[in-house]
Amino acid sequence: MKLFIKKMLVFLILAFLILSAYGIFCEWFFSIGKYFPNDSKRAWSMKQQSTEYDYAVLGSSRAEEAFDMSLLDSLIQQKGINIGCNGSGFVDNYLVFMKFLQNKNTIKTLFLQVDIYSMDPDHNFSNSFHVYNFLPFWHDTTFRSAISHYLSTSDYAMFSYFPWMRFYVYNKYFSPYEVLRRIVQQKKYSNRKIDRPHWYSVIPKISSDSSGFYKRAMSREINIQPFDIEYLQKILCLAKERNIQIVLFTSPDFIQQEKIYSNYHIANKTLDSILKPYSLILFKADDSLRNNISLFKDPAHLNNYGKFLHTKSFAEKYWKYVEKMKSNGHLTN
Amino acid sequence: MLFNSFDFILFLPIVFLLFWFTTKNNLKKQNILLLIASYFFYACWDYRFLGLLIFSTLLDYLTGIQIEKSQHQNSRKMWLLISLIINIGFLGIFKYYDFFVTSFADALLSIGLSVHPVLLNVILPVGISFYTFHGLSYVLDIYNKKIKAEKNFIDYALFVSFFPLLVAGPIERATHLLPQIKKEKVFNYSQAVNGLRQILWGFFKKVVVADNCAVYVNAVFSNYHHASASQLMATVILFSFQIYGDFSGYSDIALGTAKLFGIELLRNFNYPFFSRSVAEFWRRWHISLSSWFKDYVYIPLGGSRVSKSKQIRNTFIIFLISGFWHGANWTFILWGLLHALYIMPSILFSKNRTNLDIVAKKSFLPNLSELLNMLFTFVLVSFAFFIFRSDSLSNAIDYLTLIPLHQHVKIDQLSISYPLISIFIMLLFEWFDRMTTIPFLSIRSLYLRRFSYLLILLLIFFMGAFINPRSFIYFQF
Structure with missing residues (x-):
């Protein structure tokens, strides 16, 4: 028995050492911006370093797809960055935004997309929170407290005592294969080439028979998640702490969406009431855009022409807002 | 748990x-x-x-x-x-x-x-x-x-x-x-070490082979209208490896765990995918269940010591019950029926007691005829497993009819590399181990054997599918 336990311990210690060594390597490799994957918008956003921007766009894929960024830059005569990410709710948005600011990037204005979809990512996104994107930052308490919400109790306990285990549980994203892929990819592309990436994969075009689509669609409900609202408030607080002006906006969705969600209007009112204490400007999407199915590639995302029209409309509203603020003496430049 | x-x-x-x-x-x-x-x-x-x-x-x-x-x-x-x-x-x-x-x-x-x-x-x-x-x-x-x-x-x-x-x-x-x-029970060192070998191998089969196949198989089965013909066909093959890795992995962990407490359980699997006929497959697959049915149903019905017609009847009964044992669904019953049909020629020609030894017992590789027989058996068995996996018979028919039609669609971002690598490693190890009952024992060199334990353990950590751990398929039965 003693021999058995001795040999077992030797084997386990050896395995533990190898696994820990790889875990320590992962801690370093996956948290330095140099090797962030170029095919992930979140990683790309968190990779940005020490750059001065006038504004940033933050939100889900609907924010990502809401603007033609070159056009918006020229129309409002500012330099901006779109860090909206596919499938991200407010928790995801907060962490990306926080990391973006931690990396010494600066912005004067935040265009924050707020809508009912982001209030219920569990039901509106295929993956309500992308745990693996933030695991390299486990040792940062802000990241850990957000991630813990999405982990099972046993996983959280395991990661707390053996932090490197997170790289094995999510080995699909942190395996030696992924290390090699990132090294190869890092050599293959320069950062400049992906400065204005077209991240979004091709979504099947919405059927021209929109009534048919909505007949087939199931009746859904928005279940507002308090945890996500908490992180919306955190985004607003973080921006205020850094003296960043906040402009809220709602990206257009096809008007028939209101029929799919039984509580569409109630959820919108709830969102308004959540935002009311902050006294922020909110640019709601124009109904003229929302009514026109030919501007959408799917019910919640604009196509290129829709993006063009929305960018123009948004810029006009923003100019008016800036002029008004200047005349009231609230803005100096 | x-x-x-x-x-x-x-x-x-x-x-x-x-x-x-x-x-x-x-x-x-x-x-x-x-x-x-x-x-x-x-x-x-x-x-x-x-x-x-x-x-x-x-x-x-x-x-x-x-x-x-x-x-x-x-x-x-x-x-x-x-x-x-x-x-x-x-x-x-x-x-x-x-x-x-x-x-x-x-x-x-x-x-x-x-x-x-x-x-x-x-x-x-x-x-x-x-x-x-x-x-x-x-x-x-x-x-x-x-x-x-x-x-x-x-x-x-x-x-x-x-x-x-x-x-x-x-x-x-x-x-x-x-x-x-x-x-x-008195502690037995070699029995306990063999137990650990089986546990390690069982974990590899479950977490690496079965669960990686499951990611692919489940994605296709839940969305087969959007899968390409090659994805549909690959899924039929991968499910065979998934169910084998899952169930034999479970059995290996069970046998290994029991050995740690000084208890030897009945062997449940004996390299079934190296079978040269369906009759041989059934001597190597879920052995404890097939021998249960043999002893408590088949033999009391007269077994093989009766006329051919009664033997055929008994075979159909036993396979239909076996299918029904798995669950209340027509897919399981058809699975049993298919196996009864597969096995029929060997019963009619009294060939069901051939291939009693493991394949290529005296050589390193199988000969061409053995290889073809193994492949043919695998195809038959995989088709039956496909029926077994389908939610309903109508879904199974729907799935099959899509194979020749689906040339221009495919489910994106569905990687088959992990399942294939893991299956290759599993088959390689099992081919070397096919004469033994305990995994790794065919590796003669002590250092090489120890290295392979470490290798398999690391593969479990690097390739295992741990996100949302999957239950074992046979838990539902």
Whole structure:
């Protein structure tokens, strides 16, 4: 028995050492911006370093797809960055935004997309929170407290005592294969080439028979998640702490969406009431855009022409807002 | 509690250390400890069904004693019937009631009579098919005077509930397991090391092979209208490896775990994918179930010592029951029927007792004919497994009809590389190990063998699918 336990311990210690060594390597490799994957918008956003921007766009894929960024830059005569990410709710948005600011990037204005979809990512996104994107930052308490919400109790306990285990549980994203892929990819592309990436994969075009689509669609409900609202408030607080002006906006969705969600209007009112204490400007999407199915590639995302029209409309509203603020003496430049 | 869970990784060493360090080789203490651990293991899944397990145990324990005590044949038969009716009754209620009622309602509907059946919609208690069969074999063996009734309730309860085999077998026999339970366990170094080898290999098969295949298979099955022809076909093949990795992985972990406590369980798998015929496949696949049906159904029906027509009838009966045992769905029944049809030529031409040895016993590689036979058998078996996996017969037909049509669609971002790499490693190791019963033992060099333990352990960590750990397929049966 003693021999058995001795040999077992030797084997386990050896395995533990190898696994820990790889875990320590992962801690370093996956948290330095140099090797962030170029095919992930979140990683790309968190990779940005020490750059001065006038504004940033933050939100889900609907924010990502809401603007033609070159056009918006020229129309409002500012330099901006779109860090909206596919499938991200407010928790995801907060962490990306926080990391973006931690990396010494600066912005004067935040265009924050707020809508009912982001209030219920569990039901509106295929993956309500992308745990693996933030695991390299486990040792940062802000990241850990957000991630813990999405982990099972046993996983959280395991990661707390053996932090490197997170790289094995999510080995699909942190395996030696992924290390090699990132090294190869890092050599293959320069950062400049992906400065204005077209991240979004091709979504099947919405059927021209929109009534048919909505007949087939199931009746859904928005279940507002308090945890996500908490992180919306955190985004607003973080921006205020850094003296960043906040402009809220709602990206257009096809008007028939209101029929799919039984509580569409109630959820919108709830969102308004959540935002009311902050006294922020909110640019709601124009109904003229929302009514026109030919501007959408799917019910919640604009196509290129829709993006063009929305960018123009948004810029006009923003100019008016800036002029008004200047005349009231609230803005100096 | 799943074998592939953090809970089990904690549970096993604790029970192991308590077993060998606190019971001081005292048989009574050893068995009580194992029984408590087994009930705890079962309760972790759903404590509400622990009562059912204890009731079923008590029932067979008492009826066994009554059968042995009874002087008259009628009285023996009555006690046997009580046990059979209650055991099969439970199985019927939990597993088959809804199926029979809805099938009956469907049949009435086809002749224009509409009825609204009352469904129970109850959860199937995990392991019910396995522990019911343990109990049935025990009672039948007493009735047939093959064994004496067990008087010690703890020992009998442990026979039914021993945690490594409680939820998905192997289906043990009282003649094999009870004597081991009644014997004082003394630590055996080589047995324990073999147990660890099996546990390690079982984890590899489950977490790396089966669960990686499952990611692909589940993605295609849940969205097969959008899968390409090659994805649809690959899924049929991958599911065979998934179910093998899953179930034989479970069995290896169960056998290995039992060895750590000085108990040898029945072997459940013997490299079935190296079979050269379907008859050979059934001597190598889920051996404990097929031998159970052979001993308690096939042989009592006359087995193979009857006329050809009766032999054919018996074969169909046994495969249909085997399919039905897996669950209340026509897909399982068709799976059984297909295997009966596959095996028919070998019965008609009396060839079902060929290929008794493992393939290429005296050479390193199989010859061309053996290789072709293995491939042909694999294709037949995979097709039957595809039916087994389908949600319904109509889905299976729908799926098959899409294969020639789907040339221009595909599910994106579905990688087959991990499943293929893991299957290759598994087949490579199993090919070398095919003459042995314990994994890794074919590697002669001690250092190479130790290196392979480490390699497999690292592969588990680097390639295992741990996000949302999957339950074992056979837990649902």
